[in-house]
Amino acid sequence: MTLWPLLLNEWRFCRVQPLFWLSVVLALAFAALVNLNPGTIDAQPVKALLLRHSMLLMTIQPLLIGVLAPLLLLRDSQHGVGALIEVTAQSRRQRLVVRALGLWLCAALLQLFFVLFVALLFSTTYADATGIWRWSWQLWLVQQLPALALLTALTLWSSCRSQSPIVLYLQGAAVWLGYMLLAAATGSPLMANSQSLSPLLSQLMVYLDPYALTPVLAQLRQNGEMPAGLSQLDINFWLNRLLIVTLTALLCWRALQCNPVASSQRQPHATTDITQTTAALQYQPCPPQQLRLAPVFAALLRLQLQQLCLQYGTLLAMLALCLLVFSEVYTGLGYAEAFSQLVPQSRDALNRVSHDVIPRFGLLLAAFWAHQLSWLNRQQRIDSLVAATPQPAALLLLSQFVVLSGLVLLLVLLSLAAVALAQMLLQVPLDLAEYGRQGLLIWLPLWVWTVLLLACHALLGQPLWANLAAAVLLAFGLSPLPDLLQLQHPLWRIGQSQLQLPDSLWGYQGALGCTAQSFAGDVYHGGFWPYLWFWALLAISLGTLALQFYHRGTGFSRPKLVAALTPLTAVTAICAVLALLQGLHIHQQLDAAGALQSRDERLAKRAAYEQQYQHWRAVPQPVVQQVTLQAHLDPHQQQAKIRATLTLHNPHAQPISQLLLSFPGLQTPTALQQLQSGQAVAANIDNNLGQQVFSVQLDPGASTTLQLQYLLQQQGITPAPSHQIIRPEFSYLRLLQLLPQIGFVPELRLRDDAERVRFGLAPLPASEAQPSVLAASHTPASARYDWAFLDITIAVPLGYQGIAAGALLKSWQADGQQFFHYRTEAPVRNLPALIAVPWQKQSSAAAGVPLEIHSPQFNTATDLTMQAMQHTVQWFSANIGAYPGDALRLVMMPDIGPTGYALPQLVLINHRVGLRAKPTADAPFSQVYRRAAHEVAHQWFGHGIGNGVAGDSAFLVESVTKYTELVLLEQQFGRAAMQGLVDFEQQRFARAQAGSLAAASSLIDAEESYDQYSRATLVFARLRAELGDEVIVAALRQLWQQHRYPLPPASAMDFVRALQAHSPASQLPLINQLLLGTDIRPLLDEE
Amino acid sequence: MLQIQDLSKTYADGTQALRKLSLEAGRGLFGLLGPNGAGKSSLLRTIATLQSADSGTLLFDDIDVQQEPQRLRAQLGYLPQEFGVYPHLSCWALLEHIAVLKGLHQAGPRREQINQLLALTNLSNVASKTVAQFSGGMRQRFGIAQALLGNPKLLILDEPSAGLDPQERAQLHNVLCEISRDRLVLLSSHIVDDIEQLCPNVAILLQGEIVLQGDTQDLISPLSGQIWQAYGADIDLPPQAQLLQRSYQRGIPLQRVFAQECPGADFSPVAATLQDRYFLALAKQEATQ
DSSP states (O other), rough: OOOHHHHHHHHHHTTHHHHHHHHHHHHHHHHHHHHHOOOOSOHHHHHHHHHHHHHHHHHHHHHHHHHHHHHHHHHHHTTOOOOHHHSSSHHHHHHHHHHHHHHHHHHHHHHHHHHHHHHHHHHHHHHHHHHHHHHHHIIIIIIIIIHHHHHHHHHHHHHOOOOHHHHHHHHHHHHHEEEHEEEEEEOOSSSTTTSSSOOHHHHHHHOTTTOHHHHHHHHHHHHSSSSSSSSSHHHHHHOOOOOHHHHHHEEEHHHHHHHOOSSSOOOOOOOSSSSSOOOOOOOOOOOOOOOHHHHHHHHHHHHHHHHTTSSHHHHHHHHHHHHHHHHHHHTTTEEEETOOOOOOOHHHHHHTTTTTTTHHHHHHHHHHHHHHHHHHHHHTOOOHHHHHHOOOOHHHHHHHHHHHHHHHHHHHHHHHHHHHHHHHHTTOOOOHHHHHHHHHHHHHHHHHHHHHHHHHHOSSSSSHHHHHHHHHHHHHHHHHHHHHTTTTOOGGGOOOOOOOOOBBTTTTTTSSSSTOSSSSSOOSSSHHHHHHHHHHHHHHHHHHHHHOOOOTTTTOOOOOOOOOHHHHHHHHHHHHHHHHHHHHHHHHHHHHHHTTHHHHHHHHHHHHHHHHGGGGSSSSSOOOEEEEEEEEEEEGGTTEEEEEEEEEEOOOOOOOEEEEOOOSSSSOOEEEEEEEEEEEEEOOOOOETTTEEEEEEEEEEEEEEEEEEEEEEOOTTOOOEEETTESSSOOEEGGGGSEEEESOGGGGGGHHHHHHHHTTTTOOOHHOOOHHHTTTSSSSSSSOOOEEEEEEEEETTTTEEOOOSSEEEEEETHHHHHEEEEESOOEEEOOOEEEEEEEEEEEEEEEEEEEEEEEEOOHHHHHHHHHHHHHHHHHHHHHHHSSSSSEEEEEEEESOOSSEEEEETTTEHHHHHHTTEEEEETSSSSSHHHHHHHHHHHTBBBTBBBBBBBBOOSSIIIIIIHHHHHHHHHOOOOOOOOHHHHHHHHHHHHHHHHHOOSSSOOOOTSSSSIIIIIIHHHHHHHHHHHHHHHHHHHHHHHHHHHSTTTTTTOHHHHHHHHHHHHOOOGGGGIIIIIIIOOOOOOTTTOO | OEEEEEEEEEEESSOOOEEEEEEEEOOOEEEEEEETTTHHHHHHHHHHHSOOEEEEEEEEEEEETTOOOHHHHTTTTEEOOOOOOOOBBBBHHHHHHHHHHHTTTHHHHHHHHHHHHHHTTGGGGGGTOOOOGHHHHHHHHHHHHHHHSSSOOOEEEEEETOOOOOOHHHHHHHHHHHHGGGGGEEEEEEEEHHHHOOOOOOEEEEEEEEEEEEEHHHHHGGGGTEEEEEEOOOOOOOOTTEEEEEEEEEEEEEEEEEEEOOTTTOOEOOOOOOHHHHHHHHHHHHOOO
């Protein structure tokens, strides 16, 4: 029997299966969505193509095979035609081979559609269309087909071992999830923010990655460039393909060797042994009693629970979830960052799984169970019997609600038990209250989902439509679909809230609202309860509607729609109205918080700002000479009242007649600005772009004042902006987003060329956007420092510390408040900030500079931090220049994203890595020390010099401070510690650049953070080795002496020139290569 | 007991399952005859409250079934043409589950009736076995047992004897005759013999309409003396004779015809049966098309 007619037979079967076409449509729709990214042009299209292919493979292939495999491989047993097929002339092996080939070909065809689709998009976006098409074909052949063959072989092997489709579904899900976990654990660029956890695992993936991405990335890490063609891929890649094909062959061979498993339809019992003794028996009716709901309800619950819990799928999924949760907590608990570990608590253990693993896995399981429960009777063909019993439809459906809620509760409890087990094995004390809180916060949204999902199944009469509706809900709730469709509103994320991970510094204050004392938080202002109320009301409304129109499990026994007011219809209507009101309330709050603006809208505003106001660059504008602030912070009410007075000075030779004020933030002043000798030009108030034009009369050298008042009222309905937080445990306001900026602000212009073109702007010329060209010979004339005196008075509740830049002139109590008056003795960078915390401080001094640490507790980490502050201040004072300020205050901050942040005379350190962390046993250096030194160094490089040149890179801010890390680590902890940092950054750099799609640039022009930090570390390590510290320090000192305020600001190129000036001529090529060259191979070769 | 007036049902795909169907049935066994696709199961599902009709009225005693389905369900026993069972559940456990759903809350009487029904349907010996493993006949007997749970005033049995061996079929007939004394048993079957043996009243359903309805004997009597049969395959029939059935008896072809006079020398008169009436109705239906 030839193969071709049999394969055609498979196709004839597939082409009439709705599931097949549904898979095609959904997979193509997903592929289209993944590629829906307007305006993005990557600098390395071939690498982008490889990553896009790998992403599609990772996300679609296992699911595609998981869905299609039961259709093709298990159709005989599923549809009871096994006996008919098995007696045909075809041998079992022939049948298996043909079906596996059919599956492989179907999926290969679908993947070919994706490949063509992606290639078409890329070839219209990038110039090298021929190269794109060539790579697309090659990737399809050598990347996709072998991976598909392996997955098909695995599925074939599984189908020979078990005839249950659940096993294949679970296998598909396990492969899907498993590869993502492996990708995350090996630092694949497919998973954002992932990093390699084990070198052994990464090495294994080089040979066993089914998608062959890891060997390509490994090659990229070594030579920094994407190979020009398949022939240039190294031996590891081909070895990987060989292993995958061998593994495929092995699995196929094992599958064909398997003995056929018994069909799931078991053999019936013989009936001949039954004695016919009933001839004389008579039927005796048993009249039913009056309808009692409780026993019926109990019987329904018992049966449904039994049916679901006895399924292998349920048991396997529960076990898989518990194992996943346990391994995630057991292996990751205590991880703070590389070389750094926490003293973990229950909250840390729960945080590892409570926001992704349990809710997502739980939701998928809930959807599966909802389907099983809703169509259980129909699947077992007992729906008619049950539907004909005299029980109300509402009771039948209610029992499903209760069973599913109970199962979801069981799932949460089992997951928490797995967390607790891991915690106990690691000898971390259990905090049961935390378990209770997080358990409730996980279960409640899942419960809402159970109602939504069951309502879908109860209201729709066909399982296909009901599952499709559930899939759409899940896609909006779980996947990045709303983002891909640019649906910005949080309510598009079905069933989701804005709950943030609690941390040990401020607990749930990031999301649960202002009432710190109450677990529940403020019901109306928090980021969890308002959303939960909305979704719960909506779900209850749909649920009660379903109770009235439930099809009793048959799909067709739906009562007719009647317009009658019953208690249930009243509940439905009331809940729907309340959900609507709650939705409107959320919308208004979000609108007020500015959370509804999409990225495109923000970009469009910036483009419009540039178009409408860039002519102001030529209009003389005053500078801010002094900022005087009087702030009343009420952390408990999440409120701040601020009165600001800006002293404006005309430094120009000609008078100023017009003044442009930019309010880039959302918060506009509550009171009208009072400007001495000036008035607002009514026609030029642009509320959309936050611009106001004033008529003034400011003679050369004259000054005037601008007074503003602000009232900030924060709500937790959306996560607080990272620089504007008012919470009981931690309040921090950076006034950059609040106070107006004077004149046209070049930093607000769009920089990305593709985005500029998309919004109708010409690309910025290299002389404005590329630092090495911008200051090629000298600092641009437009450079100017925006520095001012700061005079800040903060009023906070008693027990709080008010913190700002400057010397603390006075502190006093009045009206039940504590007042703090700070003033800088000299101008500082105009970045005023206010901080209020209910903690004590630890003080010290170095080189005559008062040093303070504000922390909820003090331990060895804070001691080390204080040492780092002292050492850094001493080193800079001795080698570069005196501390440019009055005092330096370091404040611990909650886990809101950044690990450290510096402001003039202020430093913020994330408490997770700065207070709670300690070095691991094998750590070559202390991250606590390194980070503190880095942030303190910004007082010289960042807030001393490194500002004032619009368009300059972050080299003088971030890269130079990496140099100080190297010097201070070596000075304090020895050469091994310094080398440890170099090795660490080298690994980070190799991994990041391998996955990056950005164009290669010099270190001076670099815009990627891995260049600015990791590459800079490698470059400075090399410069130290070749030139020595004396030369580098001399260059830095010269930079400081020639460019510190009020001298002309420095650019990155000024450092290059200074370094060249202090270096022997023989080293100039090396300096040029490292700082101005784009070839990174010399840095990677050192690995 | 059961009054159906102008009942119509059209499915979403356009199939007209019931066309202004009217029917009356009192206490006792009532047979429904009709070929596949005639609408028997649709009618039974509608009476059993599993689907609603598009129009028409359906009354059982004082119950308007369309308006108060719950009241009918409280006195309904239903055996569908095809049904399945839950996996992992024993015969006894599944009967108990359905008994509870039917309102048999008191454990003692419930247990007693389940045991009695198990004996009645010859399932006592396999009561602890999983129903999913039952053979077709055993499963059918289980279906009959569950339909008899409680005290149903209306018993709807769609092909109850399918899969039963002759002995089980006879046993079923005994049970049905006994229980139909004080209730209505609607019996749908392809096996005309069953209907003829059991049902004093019968209706013949063709293409969603009742084409004949009445006392079984009254339907058969008019054919008396007009049914003829002859052995042989190649017998010519006169135009006025209506062929009812071609069959075999011990392998010899047998033709059965309806004619007012003897259609030929090979034919001999035989007693009319319900099957003759049924085939005659079918033939007439075909002729009108």
